[in-house]
Amino acid sequence: MQEEVYLESVFKISGIPTYTFVEPKEYNQLLVSVRTPGRGVVIEGPSGIGKTTCVLNIIKKLPNGAEYTVLSGRKASDKKRIDELITSENFGNVIIDDFHKLDSHVKETLSNVLKTHADEERDDSKIIIIGINKTGKSLIEYSSDLRNRISIVKFESNNKEKILELIKKGEKALNIEIAVKDEIANDSHGAFHIAQMLAHNACVQSGILEKKEEKQVTTPSYHSLKENVMNDLxxxxxxxxxxxxxxxxxxxxxxxxxxxxxxxxxxxxxxxxxxxxxxxxxxxxxxxxxxxxxxxxxxxxxxxxxxxxxxxxxxxxxxxxxxxxxxxxxYIRNLLWTKLAEKIGFYSFDFTSPYDFALSFSGSKRDDAEYIYNKLSESEISVFYDFNEQSRILSEDVEDYLAPIYRSESVYVIPLLSNDYPNRVWCKFEGDIFRSRFGKNSIIPLRYSDCSVGMFDATNGVGGFSLDVSKPIESQLDIFIGLLINKIHERRIELNNSEQGLEE
Missing domain, CATH: 1.10.10 (Arc Repressor Mutant, subunit A)
Known part of the structure; x- marks a missing residue:
């Protein structure tokens, strides 16, 4: 009589695999580290690539039959137990998963415990820590001399051959063939968990729910499979x-x-x-x-x-x-990001310029410039304002740094045209740079009412905004800022519509 083998126990979408366990290339290094008495072990790497599965498989095969308590930094109840364990004299063997979720004081305590146990070479307690990338580094930061007292095993994404090995083990257990296994291996990006999920769904769509007496081949194309999985996700x-x-x-x-x-x-x-x-x-x-x-x-x-x-x-x-x-x-790797952006209300996804606006002003109007910068930044609009970029300007040739910004790296230039603007060296330099942009609908002058008529001949006929210096400035600036936000928003919509027209 044929053994009953069910799909959910072969291509498992949660839990520890039985039929489809594959030894990652880090297996032997981890095995030796786990067997070494007293020495703490840190396993780090991306989620879903088999870190926890691997260590549990090794523990199950240890000759001394050591028992481990498995705790997670993700669970509130487990966090309390971790606090109790690491402050006790003999806590046995412990696996702490999701280490990065623990509070900093707990991490520091664990660092000290790991150091003490390694020095004493204790064989009655052992700590195995599982976490994301750079978990080992975060522990060492609490105790610099810990590095040579623990084993850090870095798991990397599995190669295609390892993913195919997993799928073939599942095929053998169910007596099937997954027609799109190469595509699954490619699209899993090294994650055993994703491969399990895709293979599981391929079987469900094919009506394969248990081991077959006669070999059966899955039916969905990879495009159909991915679409079905994306709908679920x-x-x-x-x-x-x-x-x-x-x-x-x-x-x-x-x-x-x-x-x-x-x-x-x-x-x-x-x-x-x-x-x-x-x-x-x-x-x-x-x-x-x-x-x-x-x-x-x-x-x-x-x-x-x-x-x-x-x-x-x-x-x-x-x-x-x-x-x-x-x-x-x-899910996010297979999203149509431009469509998502437009659906939510973001009408541009790719930007050709680092800045939406570049401010040009004399020192006397710095407060106004900073006010404009802060308000536009709050709306998540990119603005060049010199004080915000001081660290990047350091050691640079200032003229070489600024020239591209006013020439082409900003969608619009906003000169704050005050009486002293033409008398300032940097204002003159910036003005000479963006002068060529007049007539290209990319200059938005902010004119102060006490500025002499005709002082800026180049801006005559260019639509801008006037400030009455005899009235409160801030409320007028708010109106101007609102117009700027509308301007860049409308431009994003126009660009989005023209791009769609080109696609059609």
Whole structure:
């Protein structure tokens, strides 16, 4: 009689695999580390690539039959037990998963315990820590001499051959053939968990729910399979993605900084990115994403909904953002981002200029310039304002640094035309640079009423805004800023419509 083998026990979408366990290339290194008495073990790497599965498989095969308590930094009840265990004299063998979710004081205590146990070579207690990338580094930061007292095993994404090995084990267990296994292996991006999910769905769509007496081949194409999986994941993640990318709220003219954070994460092969480093690679978003980082808006937004921490982890101190749920990674990797942006109300996704506006002003009008900068930045609009870029200007040739900004790297230039503007060296320099842009609808003059008529001949006939210096300035600036926001918003819509026209 044929053994009964069910789909859910072969291609498992949760829990520890039985039929489809594959030894990752780090297996032997981890085996030796786990067997070494007293020595703590840190296992780090992306979610879903088999870290926890591997260590549990090794423990099960240990000759001494050692028992381990498995705790998670994600669960409130387990956090309390971790606190109790690490302050006790003999706590036995412990696996602490989701280490990065623990409070800093607990991490520091664990660092000290690991150091003590290694020095004493104790064989009655052992700690195995499982976490995301750079978990070992975070522990060593609490105790610099810990490095040589623990084993750090870094798991990397599995190669295609390992993913295919998993799928073939499942095929053998169910007596089937998955017709699109190569496509699954390619699109899993090294994650065993995603491969399990896709293979599971291929079987369900083919009506394969248990082991077959006669070999059966799955029927759906990979396109059909992926569409079906995305429809399932949509129920779990669509609202969550929308809420994250909207930020505090959708702001007219915004450069969508929260959306780009998630978009960059979807494009990485490392399952995590450092946002400060990313700004070097994406300079056109240096101001918009940089602002939500520097002012703490991103971290505040991340903390407001606990569901965000179920799928991503954000470390405000290091600006590292990592994937927590591999299914979420699959979902955002296969999103149509331009369509999502437009649906939410962001009418541009790719930006040709680093700045929407560049301010040119004399020192006497710095307060007004700063007010304009702050208000536009609050709307997630990119503005060049010299004080905000002092660190980047240091050691640079200032003229070489500024010239491209006023010549072409800003969509619009806003000269604050006060009486002393033409008498200032830098105003004259900037004016000479952007003079060639008159007639190209890219200069928006802000004219002060006490400025002599005809002083700026080049701006005559150019639509701008006038400030009456005899009246409160701030309220007038608010009106001007509102017009600027509408201007850049309308431009984004026009560009979006023209791009769609070209596609059609």
């Amino acid at each position: 949509e129920l779990s993640f669509s609202d969550l993605v929308t809420k994250f990318v909207q930020g505090q709220r959708v702001k007219k003219g915004s450069r969508a900084p929260y959306l780009h954070v998630l978009y960059w994460l979807s494009k990485t092969d490392e399952w995590s990115i450092n946002l400060e480093a990313s700004l070097i690679h994406y300079p056109k978003h240096r101001n918009s994403v940089g602002q939500i980082l520097k002012k703490g808006h991103l971290y505040s937004h991340y903390c407001k909904d606990e569901r965000f921490s179920d799928v991503i982890y954000f470390n405000e101190d290091t600006t590292e953002i990592s994937i927590e749920d591999p299914k979420f990674l699959f």
